[in-house]
Amino acid sequence: MIATRNEVLRLTDELVRVKSVVDTPGEIDAANKLYAFISSIPYFKERPNQLIQSKTVDDEFDRYNVLAYVEGTKDVTNKKTLILMGHLDTVGIEDYTNLEDVACSPTELMERLKDELLPDLVKEQLLSGEWYFGRGVLDMKSGVASHLSLLKYYAEHPEELSGNLIFFSECDEEVSSKGVLSGLKDLKKWKQEHGFEYIGLINSDFVAPLHEEDVNRYIYKGTVGKLLPSFFITGAETHVGSSFEGLDPNYIAAELTRQISYNPDLCDRHLGETPAPPVSLKQTDFKPNYTVQTALSAYVYFNFFVQSWSPKDVLNKLVEQAEIAFESAVNSLNKRYERFCEISEQPYKPLPWKPRVILYEDMTKQLKQEHGEQFIQHMISFKSELLQDKSLDTRMFAARVVEEEWKWMKDKSPAIILFYSSLYSPCLDLTGKDDKEVNLEAALVEAIETIQPEYAHPIVTKNYFPFICDMSCVAIKDDEEGIRAVTENNPGWGTKHYVDYQDIRDINVPAINIGPYGYDGHKRYERMEIEYSTVVVPKITKEVIRRLIG
Template structure:
């Protein structure tokens, strides 16, 4: 077992001390700090070309990945294990009056001892078993573990057959520009150095899955994530004559009632089930106050998948949207009938019918009706929107494109348009489908069996990492049809948003997650447990590396 605790703790604190909030200058600062640190290791002084600071591609911000590798000398081999982790964090506003101490664990913990805290948090603070601070858990202690192993093998390349490549990427917390750019560098290194990528090990955080859960989890593969979005049109009317039209917010509310928290939309695979979708935004698109009902509304939902493809999700959600639309119209007519009875007016059933289509279906309809005139107009509209409103994010950009396209419809009676408006993080399962997966699973099982007797809490292996992570971008389980469902149904595809999924396919390496354990990632009291994070994680990772590259079984 490696005696790594103090070194990993030192690296962790160094990293946390650099405020590296996503989409800020801090990302650039921490990449330089990591590059300088790695460059100071003797091995990299002798081999300066083996550490790379890579600027991200097609990114509106200047930021960088850091990629470094050690070539083992124990025996000739091109086999290469990739260690990966992100350097960026979420913001620190939630630390409130302790915001200036969020990135200094020692000062923060001293200050927290004077605060009135919830019992469990106070217990962890005073136990001496946890480190608090922004990024300690998500995921700078995981990066620190990788840095330790990189440093160790740079001092001892004679202990390694094959190569160890560490990728420390930016922008994991937002749009994954980091890992998507790193794929191109990994491909270039494969061409230049002959690297044969056989496995990837991520070090993102793990947490209890329920109250009282003491297991420390390791994950093979990861959940996938989509952002299905709905543009909803109504029939505008003055609020004084409300039943003469239908408010798209009314339809949106029924849609959210149908989709949010719906267990029918949980995806079970290999005995594990995703959480159901939940609304992340719901709004109408009225720019100012008026006494007219809105012309349109916009809502999108978080959606996790294990085995479903993006195409499967479109089919399921189109069905749910049709149900919601029917329910909304039924309720509307019931209330219209009741109002008519109360006021003595004649009841006439509303004229609208449920109408749901995907963006792909909308596009085909408009191209068939208007041809090149429509295509040229929309191309110019997107280019102008990019130029004049660069601050508009991918989700609202997509909504504005659909809103503009809708103006070309001949029949503009109420409808729901279903589309994707953001990054698709692909699902990955590692189940032994091929030799690389079988070897990785075997190495992981052997590592856990070796370490478990030395650690008091159960170390449990599960199939799907339950949070969004850059693990999604080193392998691809979807076929061409599944990926086309993403590109054909994202209104911003090719302008505001684009992913080269072929780069993922070209790397296509099985990935597992062995990461630090703790509580409250993305929250004020983010903290990681020292024993597991500083000792167990590096040693488990090391045992997997040594079996995969050296054939050493513990």
């Protein structure tokens, strides 16, 4: 136990000390560090072709995944293959403020934290010596370290494997999942070259308490899916001195946010579990500078978790929500106008605005019918030019495309245009759909039963990892209609944004998450519990491996 603890903690520390903030050159440094470590293992010195540092594809950043595999010798004819996956990138370190210089140096950080005024729980855990602090210790370099220790163990003991074990450390988990999506191509290549039969994947992203009194350590048998429904809102401009003569799109945007954000009716409850409701991640207008004219357009997008709903289901639900919000905004505006007329002693006449919600694919189809090749060629040129602006992410790129297409609309009365503007991450669950799912779940249950007596706190399984992780990119249950709702309603599809969902279908491996336990992922006091993260996690993972390919 002590040997495992010390090794995983040491590897965690070494990985954390490489500042690998997503979308920075630090991601390369982390991949280099990992590659060098695995290269030093005698097994891979003798078999260098079983280790690769693979560059991401279709990526504006220069970064790499690291993949390696051990071939079991207990039964060389067995092609069953289990994948251990984890990401090495982290979020930024700006939240550490005065401690930013030691954010990636756990020992130094913990010493400096002792001089800070800390919340009671943070102080208690810091002084106990049983918790480890620093950016990435929880999310999720300790998880990668656990997998790395197991890769090293089986590289030293391939005779214990009846099958094959793949280690897959991906980059860019925190933003665009370019790492895992690129890595799928390497997994497909190995599948074709070596006949690997992928029977399961174990991710090692962090787990955390679900509420203040929660003492459970969770293992997840799948993950929530994620969509980014986006709304381009047009109004009718007017001088602020005649405000009721126009319709401010920000007013509609505010009502739309009130209607959708935190709305429990938009929680996709499934298998007895409920994900977090939608919440706004951006709300802005497109006025470039100050004038006394109201804005021409506004833009809002929301995080939206799914567990059973398809992308098409979500669009249908949000069209309805947008219509409710638009009508509510018009009604409240009329009431305010009526009251204004009353106190200003002016005659009241109902305002002319009517709710109008348009699905992006319907708008584009209409514009192609009305303007034909002229519109099509214009938009091809517009997108090509827009791609040169590297400051635009996929979300703002999509909004600018919608803004440009709107200029071609003959009817420019106020409207809400609904579309998707970012990556669709499918939901994933274990429901016994096939033998692979049945076997993976059975192995997990038996592993927990074996290890639980050694650990004080309850180890509990749940169906859906409640955050966002790259497990979403290794299997998919959506049909073609569901995926079409994504591709046809993303204005940047095929230019700024593209996902080869066939790559996911070709791998389509059931996945679970056995990850480190702690608090404050993505926050200043990010920390992991050492015993669970460095001892229990690798033990449970090893038990699952043993039952599937041992």
